[in-house]
Amino acid sequence: MKMEDMSLLGLDNTKLEALAQDIYSDLVEDSCLGLCFEVHRAVKQGYFFLDDTDQESMKDFEIVDQPGVDIFGQVYNQWKNKECVCPNCNRSIAASRFAPHLEKCLGMGRNSSRIANRRIASSNNMNNKSESDQEDNDDVNDNDWSYGSEKKAKKRKSDKNPNSPRRSKSLKHKNGELSNSVNADPYKYNYNTGINYETLGPDELRSLLTTQCGVISEHTKKMCTRSQRCPQHTDEQRRAVRVFLLGPSASSLPDADTMVESDCYDASDGQVLMSRLQWDGSSDISPSDSASSKASTNNSDSKKPKKKKKTSLGLNSTGGGGGSGSGGGSSSQSSLVGLANRKKKPKLPVPPAPSIYDNLN
Amino acid sequence: MSKDSKMRATINQKLTEMGERERLKELLRAKLTECGWRDQLKANCKDVIKEKGLEHVTVEDLVVEITPKGRVLVPDSVKKELLQRIRAFLAQHAT
Numbered sequence: 001m002k003m004e005d006m007s008l009l010g011l012d013n014t015k016l017e018a019l020a021q022d023i024y025s026d027l028v029e030d031s032c033l034g035l036c037f038e039v040h041r042a043v044k045q046g047y048f049f050l051d052d053t054d055q056e057s058m059k060d061f062e063i064v065d066q067p068g069v070d071i072f073g074q075v076y077n078q079w080k081n082k083e084c085v086c087p088n089c090n091r092s093i094a095a096s097r098f099a100p101h102l103e104k105c106l107g108m109g110r111n112s113s114r115i116a117n118r119r120i121a122s123s124n125n126m127n128n129k130s131e132s133d134q135e136d137n138d139d140v141n142d143n144d145w146s147y148g149s150e151k152k153a154k155k156r157k158s159d160k161n162p163n164s165p166r167r168s169k170s171l172k173h174k175n176g177e178l179s180n181s182v183n184a185d186p187y188k189y190n191y192n193t194g195i196n197y198e199t200l201g202p203d204e205l206r207s208l209l210t211t212q213c214g215v216i217s218e219h220t221k222k223m224c225t226r227s228q229r230c231p232q233h234t235d236e237q238r239r240a241v242r243v244f245l246l247g248p249s250a251s252s253l254p255d256a257d258t259m260v261e262s263d264c265y266d267a268s269d270g271q272v273l274m275s276r277l278q279w280d281g282s283s284d285i286s287p288s289d290s291a292s293s294k295a296s297t298n299n300s301d302s303k304k305p306k307k308k309k310k311t312s313l314g315l316n317s318t319g320g321g322g323g324s325g326s327g328g329g330s331s332s333q334s335s336l337v338g339l340a341n342r343k344k345k346p347k348l349p350v351p352p353a354p355s356i357y358d359n360l361n
Numbered sequence: 362m363s364k365d366s367k368m369r370a371t372i373n374q375k376l377t378e379m380g381e382r383e384r385l386k387e388l389l390r391a392k393l394t395e396c397g398w399r400d401q402l403k404a405n406c407k408d409v410i411k412e413k414g415l416e417h418v419t420v421e422d423l424v425v426e427i428t429p430k431g432r433v434l435v436p437d438s439v440k441k442e443l444l445q446r447i448r449a450f451l452a453q454h455a456t
Contacts, residue, residue: 027386028431032427035403048410
């Protein structure tokens with residue numbers, strides 16, 4: 001029995017192998033037959049040759065294997081080096097920069113109006129005080145559309161980036177409304193606001209100083225662009241800056257107007273001022289400031305990238321609101337007068353300042 | 362010998378009944394298509410057809426031409442795998 005089994009097994013092994021082979025070849029033959037039937041049917045039904053293309057078309061779509069070219073035969077950076085001539089300004093522009101340039105050049109597109117508005121706003125601010133110099137004004141305005149000023153505008157924009165939407169907003173509110181945003185974070189924005197006074201001419205300096213605080217920060221060597229009532233700087237500092245920048249006899253700004261103005265405002269706004277000035281970190285400084293100074297723009301958007309001279313002014317950006325804010329109506333009067341004096345005539349006597357401080361104490 | 366043939370018959374029957382045959386067939390087809398054997402043979406068919414003429418080609422023509430080539434062209438890996446499976450089946454069910 002065992003032997004039979006064993007022989008059966010042995011038989012089975014070789015036989016099994018042969019059997020396996022047979023089974024395998026049967027399967028392969030089945031596949032071949034299947035293929036033949038399929039092809040035959042396709043031929044008889046007429047769809048066997050449908051997926052072939054003729055030789056000519058085949059050549060068109062051959063795979064390309066040349067350097068510098070992809071497999072379709074197209075060059076990769078074909079348009080990179082091409083230059084187009086702008087129809088608007090007739091400049092030669094690189095192809096990849098052409099669309100954005102056209103956007104700015106034609107004044108269409110999302111950002112171009114923003115930039116233009118900002119430029120207008122800042123040039124307004126610059127030119128505000130020099131109404132007497134009409135010719136100069138025109139020249140400056142003509143520069144608006146040159147590309148140098150465009151770069152300036154862009155630089156200005158990047159200089160005041162953290163502030164910029166707020167700054168332009170406050171410009172609209174210049175006529176007596178509050179610009180809360182400007183003074184919302186006085187200490188946060190302190191070191192970001194500023195003008196380099198080195199590159200400003202005397203006229204520009206004067207116009208700036210009549211509208212703005214102008215105190216030069218020791219940290220950044222920039223002029224403070226906040227209003228004349230800015231809480232960080234004292235009137236003393238402002239006066240010192242004016243003396244420094246304009247010289248003791250350099251100021252030639254009209255005094256009469258401002259004097260008259262300040263008197264008027266003393267009467268009417270005294271009460272209002274009193275309440276407002278009492279608040280140290282006050283954001284109400286701008287109305288009084290705009291009232292007393294003719295050039296009423298808030299310092300918001302007059303950021304100019306000017307170089308800075310080294311200044312040895314020891315300025316503290318402490319709560320200068322103490323200086324400008326006074327306790328009584330009378331002292332507010334005197335403060336206004338003193339302020340006006342300091343703005344227009346740097347050489348006017350110091351006494352108003354100590355009196356302010358006395359009243360405070 | 363009749364034992365063998367009997368045995369063979371039995372095994373074949375088992376193979377079919379259990380569905381293993383179909384499975385093996387499908388496996389083989391898939392593998393042959395994957396390795397390009399089918400396309401190769403189809404190209405051969407085209408030659409035969411062009412030779413014999415489109416209108417008059419018969420199944421017999423194709424079979425005669427194609428099958429021997431087909432057998433030869435099966436890749437070794439496919440062959441080995443299939444044989445392995447068959448042997449496994451036989452080992453399981455032959456005794």
